[in-house]
Amino acid sequence: MFYLGIDIGKRTHAASVMNEEGKVLLKGFSFRNSMDGAFSLTKQLESFSSESSDFLVGMEATGHYWLALFSFLDEQDYFVHVINPIQTDGWRKGTEIRKRKNDIIDSVLIADLIRYGSFNDTSLADETMFSLRQLTRYRSYLVGTAGDFKRKIIAILDQVFPEYETVFSRVGIFGKASKAVLSEFSSPDEFNQVSSEALAETLKQASRNRVGLIKAEALKAAASKSFGIRFSQEAFTFQLRSMIDQLSFLEEQIKQTENEIDQLMNSLHSVIETIPGIGKITGATILSEIVDIHRFSNPKKLVAYAGIDASVTQSGQYAATHNVMSKRGSPYLRKALFQAALIASKHDPTLKAFYDKKRMEGKHHLTVIGAVARKLCYIIHAILTKNEPYESRQ
Structure with a gap:
């Protein structure tokens, strides 16, 4: 098995190949972000093996510049892992003593990360979700x-x-x-x-x-x-x-x-629209940002991905008494959840009762809406995982 790491750039990419023992066989091969450049890469790979199945490919999800190359390699039957840059940064800190960063080094790091397999893919939607x-x-x-x-x-x-x-x-x-x-x-x-x-x-x-x-x-x-x-x-x-x-x-x-969104949503027949407050547009946003509910093993991870979990500030003996929303993750998903929470807190009996209870406790309206949005994440996770319609429970 060969491990191909690709550092993505706007005009040019850099590729490195590593074998199973960690030996670098190709280091920092530069090729243009074009059809000719992509074919020059596959020609280089053929010098190691003519079978695309002999390669595991890794590339960072850098802006939108990776999409064309991913599409090309996918059509050529290469198995491609798309990795969040945060993970490669973490791998760099764990393996590099000196703080170094350039296209060649990054492509080698990505190949090494793929070889060890200690990463999570950035989930790619099917064509409808994309x-x-x-x-x-x-x-x-x-x-x-x-x-x-x-x-x-x-x-x-x-x-x-x-x-x-x-x-x-x-x-x-x-x-x-x-x-x-x-x-x-x-x-x-x-x-x-x-x-x-x-x-x-x-x-x-x-x-x-x-x-x-x-x-x-x-x-x-x-x-x-x-x-x-x-x-x-x-x-x-x-x-x-x-x-x-x-x-x-x-x-x-x-x-x-x-x-256009309506037509795509009609083809999905998703149970997400059974939740009060979630119509086609909001539902489409939530589904397309989540991509695949099974990549979240529990609702807490979905809450964190939406950035509506509480950030924790602690240093030594000090611990913050007032934690704010982390706001990491997808801002589109976060906004859609808040819009849904505003409506659901008025029209769904269970969520309305929860909203009223928190307000009677003296919580601010927006704070309670955030809490409703977190509850919605649990509901969304449950119905999408089971693919069952939502039923309000008093």
Whole structure:
């Protein structure tokens, strides 16, 4: 058996091969992160053996740069272990007396780590789970970007037309009717110049007749006495229209992404959606971040992976009396669990009773939600391990 360690880089990778006795047979072979570079690696490996089954391969999960090489080696039937960089750092500290680090040394260390087998794989999802992770993280990015645009739109309205939110609330500003009128009339002067009837028609079309003349007259009344700024108004209105258009585009992208997630979730038939507070989007996030529930031998490990376990501070005789959440692990999983906990603490009888009990003990709302999220980890671990629907127990 040969052990191949690969240090991953953005443009080039470094590979080292070690035999079962720990002798380095190939040290720091550099190859480009390209198809030609990957084939140059396999050509080097063929000088040791023409059988891919004679190799165990290890590489670090460094950013996203390892994915293409992993895909290539997997197609060539090499067995690849993907290792968390934290584990290789720990191995380096345990084996290196001098503190040294470079691509060649790291590739040798990875090969040695694979040879000893004292590591845990970074679990790789199947294609459905991998797709879900990509889509849920992309949706999270889109939602965050849309939130940024909303804050900037409100900031501009506060300067140009501060009275606008007396007609449309902060939430209503981003409804279809409001966005439609702001795309056409972006300053008090423009609202003053249009008739109530024309403005009402724009509102009716955008809201399917739910909003009309009354709202139009309220907008014109607010515009007639607006205390918004007058200078550089064209620059502000241009920004406002542009951001409204971009927000609408982002919201359409979010909708399309959610449709893709729905289709994948429908194909899984997962029991995770039987838990109150966990719908398709939250469920997809939790499943895709966990990947495989069987890599967590007990619920405590899932809690730790989500980063909602308590950190412990102790030194000598000192031990902290107030421990905070560790926040290590997947931030996407942690956020999804908190969102689910907020809803479950209201709608699931068992979790609501637990929430109420902790609140009566004087615990802060967010502290209790964190405790509910930890309980959810135990529930998720149980139902996914057994593949049985959740049943609330009083």
